[in-house]
Amino acid sequence: MSKCNKLGIGLAGFGTVGSGVWNTLEKNGALISERTGKGVSLAITKILVRDPKKSRSTTSAVPSEILTTHWKDLVNDPAVDIVVELIGGTTDAFEIVAAALLAKKPVVTGNKALLAERGVELFAISRKMETPIFFEAAIAGGIPIVKTVQDSFIGNQIHSFTGIINGTSNYILEQMTLRGIDYPTALQEAQSLGYAEADPALDVNGWDAAHKAILLATLAYGFPIDPANIHVSGIEQVRPTDIRFAKSLGYVIKLLAVIRERDGGAVELRVQPSFISHKHILASVNGVFNAVSVNSDAAGESLFYGRGAGQGPTASSVIADLVEAARDLAHTSHHRGFLPYRESGTLVPIEETSTAYYVRFDVTDRPGVVAEIATVIAKHKIGISGTHSPVDASNPDAEFVDMVFLLHSCPFGKLTNALAEIETLNCINSTPVVFRIENLG
Amino acid sequence: MSKCNKLGIGLAGFGTVGSGVWNTLEKNGALISERTGKGVSLAITKILVRDPKKSRSTTSAVPSEILTTHWKDLVNDPAVDIVVELIGGTTDAFEIVAAALLAKKPVVTGNKALLAERGVELFAISRKMETPIFFEAAIAGGIPIVKTVQDSFIGNQIHSFTGIINGTSNYILEQMTLRGIDYPTALQEAQSLGYAEADPALDVNGWDAAHKAILLATLAYGFPIDPANIHVSGIEQVRPTDIRFAKSLGYVIKLLAVIRERDGGAVELRVQPSFISHKHILASVNGVFNAVSVNSDAAGESLFYGRGAGQGPTASSVIADLVEAARDLAHTSHHRGFLPYRESGTLVPIEETSTAYYVRFDVTDRPGVVAEIATVIAKHKIGISGTHSPVDASNPDAEFVDMVFLLHSCPFGKLTNALAEIETLNCINSTPVVFRIENLG
Numbered sequence: 001m002s003k004c005n006k007l008g009i010g011l012a013g014f015g016t017v018g019s020g021v022w023n024t025l026e027k028n029g030a031l032i033s034e035r036t037g038k039g040v041s042l043a044i045t046k047i048l049v050r051d052p053k054k055s056r057s058t059t060s061a062v063p064s065e066i067l068t069t070h071w072k073d074l075v076n077d078p079a080v081d082i083v084v085e086l087i088g089g090t091t092d093a094f095e096i097v098a099a100a101l102l103a104k105k106p107v108v109t110g111n112k113a114l115l116a117e118r119g120v121e122l123f124a125i126s127r128k129m130e131t132p133i134f135f136e137a138a139i140a141g142g143i144p145i146v147k148t149v150q151d152s153f154i155g156n157q158i159h160s161f162t163g164i165i166n167g168t169s170n171y172i173l174e175q176m177t178l179r180g181i182d183y184p185t186a187l188q189e190a191q192s193l194g195y196a197e198a199d200p201a202l203d204v205n206g207w208d209a210a211h212k213a214i215l216l217a218t219l220a221y222g223f224p225i226d227p228a229n230i231h232v233s234g235i236e237q238v239r240p241t242d243i244r245f246a247k248s249l250g251y252v253i254k255l256l257a258v259i260r261e262r263d264g265g266a267v268e269l270r271v272q273p274s275f276i277s278h279k280h281i282l283a284s285v286n287g288v289f290n291a292v293s294v295n296s297d298a299a300g301e302s303l304f305y306g307r308g309a310g311q312g313p314t315a316s317s318v319i320a321d322l323v324e325a326a327r328d329l330a331h332t333s334h335h336r337g338f339l340p341y342r343e344s345g346t347l348v349p350i351e352e353t354s355t356a357y358y359v360r361f362d363v364t365d366r367p368g369v370v371a372e373i374a375t376v377i378a379k380h381k382i383g384i385s386g387t388h389s390p391v392d393a394s395n396p397d398a399e400f401v402d403m404v405f406l407l408h409s410c411p412f413g414k415l416t417n418a419l420a421e422i423e424t425l426n427c428i429n430s431t432p433v434v435f436r437i438e439n440l441g
Numbered sequence: 442m443s444k445c446n447k448l449g450i451g452l453a454g455f456g457t458v459g460s461g462v463w464n465t466l467e468k469n470g471a472l473i474s475e476r477t478g479k480g481v482s483l484a485i486t487k488i489l490v491r492d493p494k495k496s497r498s499t500t501s502a503v504p505s506e507i508l509t510t511h512w513k514d515l516v517n518d519p520a521v522d523i524v525v526e527l528i529g530g531t532t533d534a535f536e537i538v539a540a541a542l543l544a545k546k547p548v549v550t551g552n553k554a555l556l557a558e559r560g561v562e563l564f565a566i567s568r569k570m571e572t573p574i575f576f577e578a579a580i581a582g583g584i585p586i587v588k589t590v591q592d593s594f595i596g597n598q599i600h601s602f603t604g605i606i607n608g609t610s611n612y613i614l615e616q617m618t619l620r621g622i623d624y625p626t627a628l629q630e631a632q633s634l635g636y637a638e639a640d641p642a643l644d645v646n647g648w649d650a651a652h653k654a655i656l657l658a659t660l661a662y663g664f665p666i667d668p669a670n671i672h673v674s675g676i677e678q679v680r681p682t683d684i685r686f687a688k689s690l691g692y693v694i695k696l697l698a699v700i701r702e703r704d705g706g707a708v709e710l711r712v713q714p715s716f717i718s719h720k721h722i723l724a725s726v727n728g729v730f731n732a733v734s735v736n737s738d739a740a741g742e743s744l745f746y747g748r749g750a751g752q753g754p755t756a757s758s759v760i761a762d763l764v765e766a767a768r769d770l771a772h773t774s775h776h777r778g779f780l781p782y783r784e785s786g787t788l789v790p791i792e793e794t795s796t797a798y799y800v801r802f803d804v805t806d807r808p809g810v811v812a813e814i815a816t817v818i819a820k821h822k823i824g825i826s827g828t829h830s831p832v833d834a835s836n837p838d839a840e841f842v843d844m845v846f847l848l849h850s851c852p853f854g855k856l857t858n859a860l861a862e863i864e865t866l867n868c869i870n871s872t873p874v875v876f877r878i879e880n881l882g
Contacts, residue, residue, distance in 0.1 A: 020739070024596055024739050025596075027598075027738070028596050028597065028598060028738070028739070031598065032595055032596055034663070035595055035663065036595070136593070142739070142740035142741060142743060143743060144588075144589050144592075144593030144594075147585075147588065147589075147592060147593055148585050148588075148589075151585075151588060151761055151764070151765065152577070152585030152588050152757075152758070152761045153585075153757065153761070154473055154476055154477070154760065154761055154764050155465055155466075155469050155473055155756070155757050155760030155761060155764070156469065156757055157468075157469060157472065222475070222476065281722070281725055281746070284722055284725065289742075296757070297468070297469070297753070298461070298465050298469070298583070298753040298754065298756055298757035298760070299583035299747060299748065299753065299754045299757040299758075300583060300747065300748045300751070300753055300754055301730075301747065301748065302583060302584060302745075302746060302747030302748070303744075303745075303746040303747065304743075304744075304745055304746075305722070305743060305744040305745075305746070306740060306741065306742065306743030306744065307740065307741045307742065307743070310741070312738070312739040312740065312741055313739065313740045313741055315596070315739055316593075316594065316596050316597055316737070316739035316740040317593070317740075319595065319596030319739070320592055320593045320594070320595055320596060323592070323595050323596070324592065
């Protein structure tokens with residue numbers, strides 16, 4: 001491994017994760033070298049920053065001469081062997097990653113949005129230049145799910161993934177569940193604790209999880225997936241009343257990413273708040289933790305659990321990728337597992353995906369309402385397993401109330417047809433809220 | 442990767458796992474080739490069997506000409522590029538693995554006893570011959586914990602592992618817990634269901650778990666560990682009364698492997714039945730499932746859960762190793778992560794390891810017994826958090842009864858000194874039974 005005894009790392013971005021990579025290499029660099037039989041020595045040789053004068057909270061001083069504000073310095077510097085992209089977003093990050101690959105410098109990134117939105121373009125460049133992109137940090141922070149799917153499960157057909165892969169949403173739902181607080185309060189608390197960004201949109205609207213799910217699905221099934229073609233809903237509509245009602249039935253509400261291969265190879269991919277049995281192991285994934293459950297033909301059922309974000313866990317994944325990139329540079333082959341290995345594949349339209357459902361209607365409280373709704377549901381041949389009006393104890397005479405229907409499993413398209421018709425009833429005051437009831441076995 | 446387009450596999454042993462490798466390659470071989478960009482094609486070209494005439498339950502016919510009863514055929518056959526050792530034991534298996542390495546043929550094995558007992562010799566040959574040994578299947582069947590520690594956590598100092606890594610013991614303890622049956626009954630059932638071998642000794646006495654724990658510890662800390670120096674106890678002493686009493690206190694009993702690095706680098710390694718909180722995620726690992734919880738400095742807390750044994754899961758790990766071996770053959774470097782990378786290290790003597798304890802005494806039921814025992818415990822300066830006599834409702838006037846003491850955390854050596862003295866009391870009828878109470882946080 002003589003060529004790669006000492007490798008220079010160029011960091012694009014020096015925020016939380018970048019500082020974590022710096023600190024961890026500082027702390028454990030000698031251990032990494034020892035563990036690789038002195039085969040790999042990593043040193044950060046260039047850092048792209050916005051403001052070189054900003055004070056940094058690293059465990060050792062960063063020499064000012066390695067800072068730059070021009071991204072081309074990173075790519076062009078001959079002392080940079082590997083580029084780590086940590087600036088986020090899908091425009092500047094795209095330029096940097098593409099330029100690095102074109103310069104035959106392997107890229108390590110944690111940018112799930114970039115890969116989910118523009119991965120097809122980037123992996124085409126990667127293939128053409130025979131230069132790999134590593135992205136363990138892009139899915140579930142410190143959980144090595146990318147390597148597990150790419151390498152450890154390479155002999156398996158993967159039947160499904162079920163993942164809790166957005167820690168912010170999971171934290172908010174847990175606080176709502178434990179303390180009965182409402183969504184705006186829980187979100188505000190999460191923000192003040194640093195568990196949610198000032199702009200929490202991508203986290204709470206499900207798209208952060210969806211980007212990760214797209215990457216997981218592409219890893220497992222090998223074809224590119226257009227974000228425009230998947231069904232995503234977030235946790236903004238979850239109310240304390242939903243959580244209480246779920247609990248009374250033995251469920252907890254989690255933001256789930258579900259990826260499932262059908263017979264014939266079509267793939268179902270969706271992200272939404274879902275009821276799962278409180279006894280299922282995923283129900284005990286709390287706080288900002290993430291978990292991905294995998295079902296595959298040889299390995300069977302397995303689950304990977306850990307911190308989904310944060311400085312240390314994400315740095316841990318970046319460094320694992322750096323070591324792999326370093327080994328890779330010492331080799332002649334740049335084969336990188338299986339992403340993507342097919343040109344196209346079939347996504348299951350969301351209308352054809354079936355589960356049971358929890359539907360909350362905002363109705364005008366008068367006799368006949370349940371019968372009117374139930375009649376429409378019956379007309380669409382959907383079974384009802386229960387109805388319930390979770391009366392607001394503080395306001396028992398409210399004119400507008402919530403009416404919950406639990407529906408048997410049916411295709412989502414059938415449900416939306418029924419709901420479209422129900423919405424025209426004059427007892428209905430707003431768009432019904434739908435959550436999935438997942439039978440996780 | 443031209444050299445390795447098509448690789449020949451030699452299987453030593455063709456039982457459950459060997460047939461699983463055959464079947465999985467048959468089913469998913471084309472997928473593996475597709476996923477590796479047609480880089481890896483694996484074919485089984487020679488199989489060492491005891492009886493070539495025995496009928497096989499594979500999904501496709503095995504040509505009789507590839508069967509042999511002479512292990513040297515496997516190693517010497519130029520059509521065999523990689524040797525998979527699946528015969529078990531530590532003598533013939535050693536010969537085969539050593540000969541394969543000396544012939545520069547990479548080895549894949551699931552033999553934890555071989556590596557734990559004779560790994561130092563084999564890895565020395567491996568290093569000298571620059572030919573790797575892969576052993577994902579040796580720890581926790583289908584859970585990719587070896588690769589996770591070797592590669593994904595390479596940037597981490599690993600503080601601890603806590604593992605449920607023997608499915609047979611876990612199944613037996615679960616049945617005892619769920620149904621109140623005793624150990625001999627649960628063992629017999631496990632045997633008739635195929636979850637325990639006809640000779641279950643290594644599973645129930647803790648040594649199967651201990652072999653795996655030795656490998657995990659060597660992976661994480663890089664020095665060889667002599668099995669003679671670790672503390673191992675199995676589940677044979679667990680009685681329904683212990684399980685009931687544990688439950689009344691909010692605990693479940695699991696056979697735990699605990700590996701922990703102390704400040705200064707000494708390593709604590711022990712396997713024993715342990716009380717853990719019923720709320721901890723490990724408490725929900727049931728049946729023949731395995732789980733390994735890892736605590737490391739950067740990635741933080743994580744957990745890996747899945748099937749610990751069986752045809753499919755073990756074959757899945759063997760195949761992942763085969764693909765890695767194939768990639769490795771195409772490269773010039775044979776660097777294999779970190780096992781072992783130090784010549785020696787320090788194990789913590791079991792006497793210096795501290796937890797709380799559950800101690801069950803078999804006493805003659807007469808006034809003064811509790812005081813006599815408690816006096817000795819006090820003399821040794823060990824705190825008592827509770828005592829209890831779980832009266833046998835079917836025999837309330839029994840002369841010999843169980844007396845349980847719950848003791849505060851203290852070094853195990855202090856406890857054994859106290860117990861040695863208590864054993865000399867004439868109210869004590871047999872050697873006290875000790876289980877650990879683990880505070881898993």
